[in-house]
Each structure stands twice: as structure tokens, then as C-alpha cells.
Amino acid sequence: MLAFFLKKNFCDGWDNLFLILISNLVTIALLAALALFVQAAAHIALLAVFVALVLSCGVLMSVVFAWGAVARKIADFNTPSLALFFRSLKESWRTGFLFGLLLGAFLLFVLVATRFYLGMAFSGKTVGVFFTLLVVVFALVCVAAVQWFVPLYFLQEENTFGKCLKKSFIIFFDNAAFSFALLCYDVLLLVLSLFLFFLLPGIHGITLATTNALRLRLYKYDWLDEHPDFLTDRDKRAAVPWDDLLAADKETLGDRKLLSFIFPWK
Numbered sequence: 001m002l003a004f005f006l007k008k009n010f011c012d013g014w015d016n017l018f019l020i021l022i023s024n025l026v027t028i029a030l031l032a033a034l035a036l037f038v039q040a041a042a043h044i045a046l047l048a049v050f051v052a053l054v055l056s057c058g059v060l061m062s063v064v065f066a067w068g069a070v071a072r073k074i075a076d077f078n079t080p081s082l083a084l085f086f087r088s089l090k091e092s093w094r095t096g097f098l099f100g101l102l103l104g105a106f107l108l109f110v111l112v113a114t115r116f117y118l119g120m121a122f123s124g125k126t127v128g129v130f131f132t133l134l135v136v137v138f139a140l141v142c143v144a145a146v147q148w149f150v151p152l153y154f155l156q157e158e159n160t161f162g163k164c165l166k167k168s169f170i171i172f173f174d175n176a177a178f179s180f181a182l183l184c185y186d187v188l189l190l191v192l193s194l195f196l197f198f199l200l201p202g203i204h205g206i207t208l209a210t211t212n213a214l215r216l217r218l219y220k221y222d223w224l225d226e227h228p229d230f231l232t233d234r235d236k237r238a239a240v241p242w243d244d245l246l247a248a249d250k251e252t253l254g255d256r257k258l259l260s261f262i263f264p265w266k
Contacts, residue, residue, distance in 0.1 A: 001216060001242040002181065004250065009212045011256055012074050013205055023070070023085055024202035027063055034059060050108060057104030058097040063089065065096025067204045068154040071211035075155075077252055092153075095161055099149060110139045144179045145172035147186065150207060151214040175217060182213050219245040 013020065034056040041052035069088035073080035113135045120128025148168040152159055159167065172179045186209060189201045201208075220240050224230055230239075 001246065002178070004246050005213055005216055006185075007256070008216075008249065008253055009209050011253060012212060013201055013208060016074050016080070016208075017200070019070070019080065019082060020201065020204050020208070021199050022082060023067055023204045024199050026085075027060075027203055028198055030060065030063055054101055054104035054108060057107070058100035061100025061103060062093040062096035064203055064207060065099060065150055065153070066092055067207050068092075068150040068211065071151070071204070071208045072154040072215075074208055075212045075215045095153065098161060103146070106142065110135060140180075140183075141172070144176075144183045145169045147179070147183060147210050148172065148214055151211040155211070155215055155218065171214070171217070178213075178217065182210065185209060216246065216249070 038049060038052045038056055041048040066089035067085055069092070070080045070085050073084065114132060117128045117132040117135060121132055122128075145168045146165075148171050149164050152164045152167050152171075156167075186206050189206050189209060193200070193202050193205070196202075219242075223240060223245055
């Protein structure tokens with residue numbers, strides 16, 4: 001399943017290269033404006049910087065969240081448009097803003113707590129090392145879980161904000177290894193983005209990756225609904241017939257050769 005996900009995500013990203021690039025340009029411009037906002041807050045007080053950072057996360061996530069509708073279209077083998085991005089922004093910015101505020105507050109808490117406990121560790125207090133590690137592990141688990149939030153909202157339209165948050169952690173604990181593998185993949189995309197000035201794959205390329213990953217992973221739960229006897233048996237749950245579940249998607253994607261990316265008409 002992981003190998004097919006990597007192949008499909010690469011193909012989807014390549015086929016929608018210019019849409020991702022243009023969307024990233026819009027987000028980069030917004031990031032520049034938010035950076036100026038935080039810089040202006042730095043001349044007021046430290047508390048103002050904290051507030052500005054949290055608010056900036058809210059604004060940024062409104063845009064990232066809205067692109068989830070585009071990512072779903074791409075993941076479903078459809079051709080989206082930039083207009084869908086702006087239309088989605090109008091319809092879902094409140095949910096994205098609230099999610100961003102929550103993320104901003106969480107990241108601020110992690111930074112402050114890590115700095116505090118590291119200070120204890122450097123002063124020779126062993127308990128500081130323990131709590132630093134505890135905060136880091138807690139942060140990793142939360143980040144690996146909430147990466148599912150945006151795709152959950154768009155792939156399952158009946159989900160509310162609370163349901164998305166709850167299901168994010170349910171999916172993480174049921175697929176911990178896959179969640180951390182995806183997180184590592186997203187970090188690699190982030191590092192690659194640094195060399196390409198965040199134009200590609202950028203933040204929206206990462207959103208596409210998480211959407212593709214969840215779309216494929218949800219096949220597992222559709223299959224479990226049809227085979228309830230597997231729900232309570234962990235050994236059976238591990239025997240998900242991925243080849244059968246992904247057969248239709250593999251056929252739709254086709255056998256993409258390297259030359260087809262350079263010469264799509266061949």
C-alpha cells in the first residue's frame with residue numbers, strides 16, 4: 001500500500017504541477033505578510049508576539065485548509081481548478097482558522113514547555129531531561145495525529161470540527177507506523193521545498209500527500225465494515241487485502257513509465 005501511495009502521490013503532483021505552484025505562490029505571499037505582522041508585534045511586547053503568532057497560524061491554516069478541497073479532487077482522479085481553491089476558502093475559512101488557532105496555541109505551549117524543562121536539565125536537574133523527552137514525544141504524537149485533520153474534513157463531509165479531531169487520533173493509534181511513515185515523508189517534502197523556495201512541493205504538495213494517504217487508508221475501514229469479524233481480532237486486522245482494495249485505483253492510474261512524465265502524449 002505504501003509503495004502505491006508514493007507512486008500515486010508523485011503522479012498526482014506531477015500532473016498538477018502548475019496548479020500546486022500557483023497555489024504555493026499565493027501562500028508564500030500570505031506568509032510574507034504574516035511575517036511582517038509578527039515583526040511589527042515584536043516592537044510592542046512579548047505577549048503581542050505570542051498573540052500575533054497564534055493569529056498568523058489561524059490565517060495560514062485557513063488557506064491550507066481551503067486547499068484540502070483541491071487535494072481531494074486530485075486524489076479522486078479529477079481535474080480541479082484554482083477557482084475551487086478560492087471558493088473553498090470562502091466556505092471553510094472559519095474551520096481552518098479555528099484549527100490554525102489550536103495548532104498555534106499548541107506549538108507555543110510546546111516551545112515554552114521545552115525551553116523551561118531544558119533549562120532545568122542544563123541546571124543539573126535530571127527530572128528536566130525526563131519532562132523534555134515527555135513533551136517531545138507528546139508533540140510528535142499530536143503532530144502525527146492532526147496531520148489527518150484536513151483530509152478527514154474533506155474526504156468525509158459529515159465530519160464536524162470535533163469529529164475530525166477525534167478521528168485524527170483514532171486513525172493515528174490504529175495506524176501508528178503508517179502515520180509516522182507519512183510524517184517522515186512530509187518532512188522530506190518540506191526539506192525538498194526548502195531547496196525550491198517552497199514553490200514545489202510546498203505546503204500544498206504536503207496537503208495533497210496527506211489527502212492521498214488517507215483516501216487510500218480509508219479503504220481499510222470500508223473493508224472492515226463489510227467484515228465485522230475482523231474488527232476484534234488484531235491478527236486478522238493486519239491481514240487487510242490491499243492488493244484487492246487498491247486494484248481499481250491501480251487500473252485508473254495505469255502503468256506510468258518515466259518517459260510519460262516528460263512526454264505525456266507517448
